Amino acid sequence: QSVLTQPPSVSGAPGQRVTISCTGSSSDIGAGYDVHWYQQLPGTAPKLLIYGNNNRPSGVPDRFSGSKSGTSASLAITGLQAEDEANYYCQSYDTSLTGWVFGGGTKLTVL
Amino acid sequence: EVQLVESGGGLVKPGGSLRLSCAASGFTFSIYGMNWVRQAPGKGLEWVSLISSSSSQIYYADSVRGRFTIFRDNAKNALFLQMNSLRAEDTAVYYCARGARSITPHNWIDPWGQGTLVTVSS
Numbered sequence: 001q002s003v004l005t006q007p008p009s010v011s012g013a014p015g016q017r018v019t020i021s022c023t024g025s026s027s028d029i030g031a032g033y034d035v036h037w038y039q040q041l042p043g044t045a046p047k048l049l050i051y052g053n054n055n056r057p058s059g060v061p062d063r064f065s066g067s068k069s070g071t072s073a074s075l076a077i078t079g080l081q082a083e084d085e086a087n088y089y090c091q092s093y094d095t096s097l098t099g100w101v102f103g104g105g106t107k108l109t110v111l
Numbered sequence: 112e113v114q115l116v117e118s119g120g121g122l123v124k125p126g127g128s129l130r131l132s133c134a135a136s137g138f139t140f141s142i143y144g145m146n147w148v149r150q151a152p153g154k155g156l157e158w159v160s161l162i163s164s165s166s167s168q169i170y171y172a173d174s175v176r177g178r179f180t181i182f183r184d185n186a187k188n189a190l191f192l193q194m195n196s197l198r199a200e201d202t203a204v205y206y207c208a209r210g211a212r213s214i215t216p217h218n219w220i221d222p223w224g225q226g227t228l229v230t231v232s233s
Contacts, residue, residue: 002155036219038156045206046148046156048221057221089156093216099172100146100218105155 003028003094004103011109012080020075020106022090028101030071033093037066037075040087040105049088050075077108085110113137113222115207120227127197131227133190133207141185144168144210146220147192149203149229159205160192163214170214175201197231204228 005023012018022035029035037050048057050066053073065076073092077084090103119131133145147159160181161170169181180193190207204226211218 034217034219038220040156045223045225046220047223048219051219051221052217087155091156091158091219093218095216097173099170100158100161100216100220102156102158 002104003097003101004090004092006088006090006103006106008104009107009109011111012077013111014080014082016080017076017078018080018108019077020088020090020108022073022075022092022103024071024073024092026071027096028071028092028094029068029073031095033095035066035068035073036091037064038089038091040089042086046089080110082110084108113209115209115222115224117205117207117224117227120205120229122230122232123197124233125198125231127231128193128195129197129229131192131194131205131207131229133224135188135190135207135209138209140188142212144212144214144218145181145183145190146208146210147181147190148206148208148220148223149201150206150226151200151203154203157203161210161214161218162190164212168214194229197229199231202229202231 038046039049040046053068054066178196206226207224208220
């Protein structure tokens with residue numbers, strides 16, 4: 001059971017907007033720690049998608065955006081494309097565990 | 112281009128040991144913290160361990176503390192994970208991944224290697 005809670009799956013049609021939530025607690029996201037997001041395409045290693053809550057690394061399309069509020073964070077994907085079909089993970093830090101933690105992951109299906 | 116190449120995975124019996132290696136290139140290895148992150152088959156990501164650039168700071172997940180040891184050789188641009196007392200639940204792909212220059216709770220992980228599979232089974 002992950003410290004950060006994500007929906008197991010989300011789906012959307014091409015061109016639509018989807019959001020993926022990441023819910024934590026007062027010992028992780030709510031304590032002010034940054035949230036980062038990773039994309040894992042089938043059969044590949046994870047890739048950094050969003051860092052520092054809402055920053056995109058070079059090369060990541062602006063269709064991807066992140067936000068954080070209170071004990072939760074969200075990843076939004078607009079203009080959904082078939083190539084976005086992947087697993088998405090949020091990551092933060094947990095002060096009670098004294099370690100870095102991931103969400104359980106969300107599988108995005110493009111219909 | 113930053114490259115991280117893991118090796119050393121394989122099949123090991125419960126209670127056995129294994130040492131993973133990660134060869135780094137394309138960046139100044141000695142100034143970055145380095146992580147190990149694992150992923151059990153069909154499951155999500157689990158952070159395992161982090162070592163600072165100078166090895167002065169080392170952190171472990173509760174699930175591996177006391178059994179795994181992370182260390183590095185900056186002269187050889189190499190990261191290691193010594194895994195002892197292995198259990199079936201340690202079966203996973205182990206990724207080597209770069210951290211930040213300074214370790215803070217806000218650190219992210221980027222980039223990642225391609226991973227090496229460790230299977231613990233009798």
